Amino acid sequence: MDYGTAKRLLDEIGQGHALKFWEQLTPAQQEALLAQIGNIDFDAMRRIRALLAGGVAAGGSPAAAATGLAPAPVVELGGSTADDAYEVGAQALRQGQVGVILVAGGQGTRLGYDGPKGTYALAALSRASLFEIHARKILALERRFGAPLPFYIMTSQANDADTRRFFAQHGHFGLDPERVQFFAQGMLPGFWPDGRMVLEEPGRLFTAPDGHGGVLAALARTGMLADMRRRGITTLFYFQVDNPLVDVADPVFVGLHLTRGAGMSLKVCAKRDPAEGLGVVVDSAGRNAVVEYTELTDAQKQARRPDGELLFKFGSVAIHLFSLAFLERETSAGLPLHPAHKKIPFCDDQGRTVKPDRPNAYKFEKFIFDALPDAANPLVLAFAREDEFAPVKNAEGSDSPDTSRRAMMEKAARWFAACGVAVPRDAQGALAVNLEIDPAYANSPEELRARLPKAFAIAGDVWLR
Ligand code: UTP
16 A cells, blocks of 8 residues: 555545654655555444444443343263264364364463463473464374364464464474464554544554454454365364363364354353353344443343353354354354553653553454354353353452463373373372373373373372373
């Protein structure tokens, strides 16, 4: 894009200020600014300006605005249904029809770790990173089902190079690099309440990743959807980088999703308490939708069923399945843009960057779960939280590396117990040793039983790999 075109486009939409320091920029800065302007999603910008003009509350989910919200029906599994579903899912995996999407483009501000969150060394003994833990599960599944399980990793402009380098440095953790693909999500500018974009430096707009819902547009734009079709994939397992317990491409989940002919499915677990920050799945005018916890009233969060259980007992943990056809259709759906009032650094009239100490402007994000109302026959499947969900969100306290690592070790302890191996505990019942099982050694209690040496006993720390 050249200066003249940029100026005309920006002036037309009231954003001419983005070029106000043009004359003072070096040629390299001018080029970088034009590139940023060339990447702006003008359609999203129009929608954002309309939202800001109407008051940002309009950015919330339509389902949340409805009174009398009802929870969507949730499937809780019993023995033989699970066995039948396993066979259907396993068949799809054996035929190479399943792929995996990992969203890892977030900024991980709460963790406050310098680098992509996936590179965080989490495992108790090996210090394996989140990326390694996920990748080794994929390797285990490829071996178990004898078929490729292509791995699509969404990054952002801020962490793309670091993420690619990390995988390359670690030999892609044993995966075939031909089946590990990285694609960067889109970025969106920050906006002042009056709808003008925030200039962070004289030659740079403030931008931030466009939310995990940006995955839809990014998959299409970067050719990943076409790649999936070329490889004969029909079903995509989607998850977030911060959860080391995730049961990647769980065959039972895949089987149920396929049997039902669902466009999109999701896993839910019982909320820890009414205030836990998980979205809930509701039935809204005959369609399922996820309502974010911030959009529920206190009364809705606390509401109880006659049996004393929370009305919105289950929370969504961002584990999904999609049919490829649904993903392809949804890329043109235009997910809603959700505003967040943030402290956004800006450039003052003298061209100096100011870091505000209170929220001053808006970021906008798309959420993947907003696709749910468009899906045919969605499946909402409940799972046991301790087996599949222990995210790393905060540096300390709940949902921190410490709680997540502990959950991984307790899961390993349950697997050992299921194999008849005694696990040492202290007087309070806490684990007395550190336990770690490389998913490529065993990715289920059954695999562990098959591999454990006879008369295996735990006397100290155990790292099986
Ligand atoms: P979170 O909403 O927990 O955000 O993302 P975060 O960026 O990891 O952490 P905070 O909120 O800044 O502390 C949930 C998942 O969605 C991905 C994240 O990488 C994580 O796997 N995500 C989030 C994206 O891929 N892109 C985004 O724009 C936002």
